[in-house]
Amino acid sequence: xxxxxxxxxxxxxxxxxxxxxxxxxxxxxxxxxxxxxxxxxxxxxxxxxxxxxxxxxxxxxxxxxxxxxxxxxxxxxxxxxxxxxxxxxxxxxxxxxxxxxxxxxxxxxxxxxxxxxxxxxxxxxxxxxxxxxxxxxxxxxxxxxxxxxxxxxxxxxxxxxxxxxxxxxxxxxxxxxxxxxxxxxxxxxxxxxxxxxxxxxxxxxxxxxxxxxxxxxxxxxxxxxxxxxx
Amino acid sequence: xxxxxxxxxxxxxxxxxxxxxxxxxxxxxxxxxxxxxxxxxxxxxxxxxxxxxxxxxxxxxxxxxxxxxxxxxxxxxxxxxxxxxxxxxxxxxxxxxxxxxxxxxxxxxxxxxxxxxxxxxxxxxxxxxxxxxxxxxxxxxxxxxxxxxxxxxxxxxxxxxxxxxxxxxxxxxxxxxxxxxxxxxxxxxxxxxxxxxxxxxxxxxxxxxxxxxxxxxxxxxxxxxxxxxxxxxxxxxxxxxxxxxxxxxxxxxx
Amino acid sequence: xxxxxxxxxxxxxxxxxxxxxxxxxxxxxxxxxxxxxxxxxxxxxxxxxxxxxxxxxxxxxxxxxxxxxxxxxxxxxxxxxxxxxxxxxxxxxxxxxxxxxxxxxxxxxxxxxxxxxxxxxxxxxxxxxxxxxxxxxxxxxxxxxxxxxxxxxxxxxxxxxxxxxxxxxxxxxxxxxxxxxxxxxxxxxxxxxxxxxxxxxxxxxxxxxxxxxxxxxxxxxxxxxxxxxxxxxxxxxxxxxxxxxxxxxxxxxxxxxxxxxxxxxxxxxxxxxxxxxxxxxxxxxxxxxxxxxxxxxxxxxxxxxxxxxxxxxxxxxxxxxxxxxxxxxxxxxxxxxxxxxxxxxxxxxxxxxxxxxxxxxxxxxxxxxxxx
Numbered sequence: 001x002x003x004x005x006x007x008x009x010x011x012x013x014x015x016x017x018x019x020x021x022x023x024x025x026x027x028x029x030x031x032x033x034x035x036x037x038x039x040x041x042x043x044x045x046x047x048x049x050x051x052x053x054x055x056x057x058x059x060x061x062x063x064x065x066x067x068x069x070x071x072x073x074x075x076x077x078x079x080x081x082x083x084x085x086x087x088x089x090x091x092x093x094x095x096x097x098x099x100x101x102x103x104x105x106x107x108x109x110x111x112x113x114x115x116x117x118x119x120x121x122x123x124x125x126x127x128x129x130x131x132x133x134x135x136x137x138x139x140x141x142x143x144x145x146x147x148x149x150x151x152x153x154x155x156x157x158x159x160x161x162x163x164x165x166x167x168x169x170x171x172x173x174x175x176x177x178x179x180x181x182x183x184x185x186x187x188x189x190x191x192x193x194x195x196x197x198x199x200x201x202x203x204x205x206x207x208x209x210x211x212x213x214x215x216x217x218x219x220x221x222x223x224x225x226x227x228x229x230x
Numbered sequence: 231x232x233x234x235x236x237x238x239x240x241x242x243x244x245x246x247x248x249x250x251x252x253x254x255x256x257x258x259x260x261x262x263x264x265x266x267x268x269x270x271x272x273x274x275x276x277x278x279x280x281x282x283x284x285x286x287x288x289x290x291x292x293x294x295x296x297x298x299x300x301x302x303x304x305x306x307x308x309x310x311x312x313x314x315x316x317x318x319x320x321x322x323x324x325x326x327x328x329x330x331x332x333x334x335x336x337x338x339x340x341x342x343x344x345x346x347x348x349x350x351x352x353x354x355x356x357x358x359x360x361x362x363x364x365x366x367x368x369x370x371x372x373x374x375x376x377x378x379x380x381x382x383x384x385x386x387x388x389x390x391x392x393x394x395x396x397x398x399x400x401x402x403x404x405x406x407x408x409x410x411x412x413x414x415x416x417x418x419x420x421x422x423x424x425x426x427x428x429x430x431x432x433x434x435x436x437x438x439x440x441x442x443x444x445x446x447x448x449x450x451x452x453x454x455x456x457x458x459x460x461x462x463x464x465x466x467x468x469x470x471x472x473x474x475x476x477x478x479x480x481x482x483x484x
Numbered sequence: 485x486x487x488x489x490x491x492x493x494x495x496x497x498x499x500x501x502x503x504x505x506x507x508x509x510x511x512x513x514x515x516x517x518x519x520x521x522x523x524x525x526x527x528x529x530x531x532x533x534x535x536x537x538x539x540x541x542x543x544x545x546x547x548x549x550x551x552x553x554x555x556x557x558x559x560x561x562x563x564x565x566x567x568x569x570x571x572x573x574x575x576x577x578x579x580x581x582x583x584x585x586x587x588x589x590x591x592x593x594x595x596x597x598x599x600x601x602x603x604x605x606x607x608x609x610x611x612x613x614x615x616x617x618x619x620x621x622x623x624x625x626x627x628x629x630x631x632x633x634x635x636x637x638x639x640x641x642x643x644x645x646x647x648x649x650x651x652x653x654x655x656x657x658x659x660x661x662x663x664x665x666x667x668x669x670x671x672x673x674x675x676x677x678x679x680x681x682x683x684x685x686x687x688x689x690x691x692x693x694x695x696x697x698x699x700x701x702x703x704x705x706x707x708x709x710x711x712x713x714x715x716x717x718x719x720x721x722x723x724x725x726x727x728x729x730x731x732x733x734x735x736x737x738x739x740x741x742x743x744x745x746x747x748x749x750x751x752x753x754x755x756x757x758x759x760x761x762x763x764x765x766x767x768x769x770x771x772x773x774x775x776x777x778x779x780x781x782x783x784x785x786x787x788x789x790x791x792x793x794x795x796x797x798x799x800x801x802x803x804x805x806x807x808x809x810x811x812x813x814x815x816x817x818x819x820x821x822x823x824x825x826x827x828x829x830x831x832x833x834x835x836x837x838x839x840x841x842x843x844x845x846x847x848x849x850x851x852x853x854x855x856x
Contacts, residue, residue: 063402067409070405070406070409070411071409071410071411073411074409074410074411075411076410077410090362090411092362092411092412093362093412124571125571125573127532127558127571128565128571128572128573129559129573130531130532130558130559131532131558131559131565131636132559132584132585132636133585133588133589133590134559134584134588135559138588139559143573143575146575147573147575149575171397171402172402172405172406175362175394175395175396175406175412176367176395176396176397177391177392177394177395177396178391179392180392189398190367190369193293193369193370194369194370
């Protein structure tokens with residue numbers, strides 16, 4: 001089992017990883033927006049505390065975070081039990097669990113750029129929209145979020161990239177089940193561990209090339225809609 | 231990424247060690263398979279007292295140690311979780327072939343933290359009343375390969391594919407089951423003893439999987455290090471063997 | 485339009501407290517030094533600040549009544565607001581900014597929103613419609629901001645020092661647009677400024693704030709002549725307004741002659757028909773006093789007047805002399821001269837004198853827009 005240069009490459013983990021990163025980032029943008037908005041505008045003294053909590057995934061080692069999430073997601077724990085009762089599927093070792101874990105793990109990468117963008121937009125344009133008759137939600141969608149477009153782009157790219165490369169958490173929470181929770185970083189790890197470097201290079205190279213292409217695309221788009229889009 | 235990080239840590243450790251080891255040449259850095267951590271911790275004081283040498287234990291996975299030794303990592307001795315990697319080192323000249331020996335034989339158990347979950351593991355596995363069964367990744371870890379072999383013998387391997395969760399090493403397997411995320415797991419008996427949570431245990435019959443021989447080898451770069459040789463010798467003494475047996479390993483005939 | 489406002493608002497180091505009922509017509513200026521609370525008052529009216537205590541009603545419609553727990557949010561007040569920094573939406577072009585407001589216009593008191601074309605014409609925006617907002621000059625921005633505010637169809641338009649960021653030339657360009665708004669769009673304006681010149685040229689009525697309280701209010705001439713106005717502008721800027729009429733143009737010298745209750749004033753040419761009422765602002769420091777008219781001087785404009793009062797600065801060098809113009813007892817001038825001159829000329833109340841006017845600034849108004 002060691003040193004066998006097996007060149008058949010299973011692309012399943014690649015698609016699974018892209019799906020995971022796509023779903024996790026989409027949901028994170030949805031969930032992260034109100035959180036970032038609140039952080040950008042709140043005057044509460046608790047703000048530093050909440051900011052610290054959202055930044056925690058940055059400092060916790062992935063396997064440690066993974067272990068805590070495993071405990072939290074286990075069918076015996078309240079969250080895990082509620083999920084099981086609701087969906088009939090365990091949160092551990094499932095795609096949903098991976099999505100949730102990735103969201104927690106990539107949270108700061110999405111929330112921080114959004115918060116910075118909202119802070120840069122400031123209250124000025126929102127006040128201007130309000131006195132023109134725009135309701136708060138209206139003003140958010142038609143003024144604040146277009147003005148924060150760059151922040152959304154950064155948040156999406158960082159969140160996506162970070163989820164793509166994640167290893168420790170998804171291994172713990174996902175359990176490396178082929179076709180369900182085996183993501184590309186684990187697949188690469190397995191190939192490296194079994195000294196199957198050729199396959200590892202192909203997967204890693206593909207991941208790198210794909211991420212690079214996405215980043216180039218995003219940054220060139222970014223240049224095209226800077227301060228004034230529409 | 232993780233392996234790079236631990237490699238860097240290793241470098242730091244090595245850097246801290248270097249002047250000392252040059253000065254006294256009586257220190258041994260032992261790259262130790264994670265499953266042997268508890269045993270090694272108990273062996274360390276006895277060894278240091280008996281030999282007068284100083285022992286530094288570096289824990290990790292055998293696969294990573296192999297890569298690191300290939301890259302010139304400053305280990306004197308490898309206590310592997312398997313027999314294959316020391317053999318590979320011996321063949322490639324990175325290890326001293328004559329020094330290789332089996333210091334412990336792992337014992338595979340099916341374990342659940344839930345007391346009374348099963349007494350007959352085979353029946354439990356065949357009944358399949360669990361959502362997830364955790365094993366070490368067979369591709370990477372010997373205990374995982376052993377678990378796979380056992381499941382294959384039962385004819386359950388293929389059918390359980392989407393219920394088997396694979397961890398990186400035997401410690402993670404223990405954590406997956408210990409947290410309740412997986413109902414049962416194939417773990418090392420030594421992990422169960424060290425974890426202090428008996429739960430339900432079923433010893434997998436030895437004929438169902440190839441013996442989990444854990445071999446040690448002297449790394450070529452340390453062949454003139456008296457402390458390294460002393461450690462390998464000490465592992466064969468009755469005092470060390472007593473500790474190893476007490477912590478859940480079988481032993482080769484002396 | 486009747487605006488009732490009672491406010492109490494405390495911020496660190498600052499309290500705004502007032503209770504006023506204002507009849508809004510044309511342009512009402514709110515003046516005050518910086519930190520006097522004028523912008524805060526405007527923001528509170530628009531709902532952008534939440535006062536500790538407030539009752540605000542516009543023609544009987546309650547916008548805020550903290551006692552009753554009613555605080556309408558800004559988007560439901562029907563009050564337009566032009567910010568000092570314009571606050572155009574940078575992600576939309578000029579037309580996009582206008583459309584934003586147009587699509588959210590509310591039916592204010594049944595009055596239909598002004599047509600896009602009409603607003604564009606009134607503020608000369610046609611050449612700018614396709615421009616990005618960050619390429620606009622300061623004056624252009626404010627014109628767009630005003631147009632945008634109008635298109636939302638407010639009942640009342642608040643302007644918060646819209647000219648303060650502009651240079652003199654741009655200010656002069658923008659003033660006529662603002663002056664024309666109340667008549668053209670049948671909307672009252674509240675205009676915040678700390679510049680007496682601007683207020684004199686624009687406003688019909690003035691409210692003066694100092695340290696968060698109203699210190700004077702009323703018709704523009706009366707208030708600008710009051711000590712409260714001086715507190716805002718300082719002695720240097722204090723002065724008076726004169727109401728005159730265009731008499732004729734002296735084309736050879738590019739001059740225009742004005743009538744002031746039978747007396748004559750000659751000033752650089754302005755483009756207005758004979759009979760047009762015009763307001764002139766004369767600063768106290770630009771008025772000198774002689775006992776008789778002085779023929780051999782370059783100062784062309786000399787008005788017969790009578791001393792009303794003399795206010796000498798107790799320890800300073802100057803005195804301020806209030807003059808009443810001959811034939812027009814309601815028209816007054818202020819002269820800032822040295823105390824030594826008062827002594828030397830033996831000036832006393834009731835004494836006839838000649839006011840020598842060194843400089844004036846214009847405040848021409850549309851005939852129909854003239855409000856006492």
